[in-house]
Amino acid sequence: MNRRRERTDMWNTRRGFIQSGAMLAGLTAGAAEAQEQAPAGDLTPAADIQVPKMKFFHAEISRLVLGVNPFYGFAHYNNNFGKTMKEFYTPDRVCAVMHQAVRFGINVFNYVHLDRGPQDWARFVAEGGRMHLIPQVTAGVDAAMLVKTIKPLGLQRQGEVVDNAWQAGKMDTVKEWCKQVRQLGVLVGVGTHIPEVIAKIEEENWDVDFYSGCVYNRRRTADEWRKALHGEIMEMQGDIYMQSDPPRMYKVMRQTKKPCFAFKILAAGRIPESGIEQAFRTAYESIKPTDGVYVGMFPKFKDEVRINAEIVHRVLTKG
16 A cells, blocks of 8 residues: 555656656666655756757757646646646656756756746756746746846747737837847747748847747738638637748758747647657758757656657667
8 A cells, every 4th residue: 555655646746747857768776766865955866868059059969859848837728638738747746847957968947937837947947957938928027037037048929929010010129129139148039830920020130049940830810820721720829830830940941041949840749759869860860950949848647758868869869
């Protein structure tokens, strides 16, 4: 009975989560015990597999970036799945996954200043956690405050904000935001779900450093969807994922010399299990060596941090 309770409680603390990850990773009993005895706040030892790094301006970062959406229930699937994510991701588990990511060499996080994000980040740091930050900045969040409080590598205007401006014909507001962030002394990025946004910014030669692009254009208007779907319109218009979309975003990313980050390469969980590794492989083969990928992780049913790290290591090292 006690052993059963131990296993159930394993996922309720950061140490328990890491111990479970160690077991899944096939570490020796001695190594797992050493982790458990480490002083509070110490980072766990590096895992046997490390995600390859790339040069990103003045920093060296992993080509796999920890995404934020699952932490706070942004499933982009349906409400039930979103609630399941939010219920699973207690502060303990958020921090545990971040520490687990660091073990596998994932040293950058696509933070967002929403929900419980600031508190979870502060806790991770207090526990000895260290990651570079590339926050996506939502509407109403003060960029200067972010630079002062969390010291990010750069700030990226959130894709939803950018796409709203694109569709409203107000891209000048995004350009002005980029100018203001440039004055803060950090890297300037623009996120989007629409390939044409990056192409237009490149054509106009904006003063930005990097882009992040959703490989599925889930921000088409109703008329654009009807055209793409031959007159049909589907339910949940904001989360339609067309298989023909990724090559369009990858093409735009390859055409710019600036670093890019691809996101939603797994179609927000719609890629079947058998196709996950190929989706990673397609992403890295379709982007530049100076580009990376944002991936959110939800290890409720399997150790997605280790699995994703192993896949990326295999793909990038030709292993």
